[in-house]
Amino acid sequence: MSFTDELLDHFRGKLKEVKLVTSGGGVFEVTVNDQLVYSKKETGTFPDPKEVIETIEKMMK
Incomplete structure (x- = not known):
């Protein structure tokens, strides 16, 4: 499971928005x-x- 997938799965329904911004x-x-x-x-x-x-x-918290 990717880093982003783990965050999304864990916080599903708890966060209003998740944004991934990449860089070089x-x-x-x-x-x-x-x-x-x-x-x-x-x-x-x-x-x-x-x-x-x-x-x-x-x-x-």
């Missing part, structure tokens, strides 16, 4: 309400979907 060179960032959750550009590594999900859930 495989760089991407995950934001929630304009707050940065994860930046592949900064870390240089692909995120663990579970860690990103946990971070988003904490932000939603």
Whole structure:
């Protein structure tokens, strides 16, 4: 299952909108309400979907 699929499946019905914005060179960032959750550009590594999900859930509380 892809990173995006995991996020969509986990938050189905909980989020009003999910937007994927890509950039050159495989760089991407995950934001929630304009707050940065994860930046592949900064870390240089692909995120663990579970860690990103946990971070988003904490932000939603």
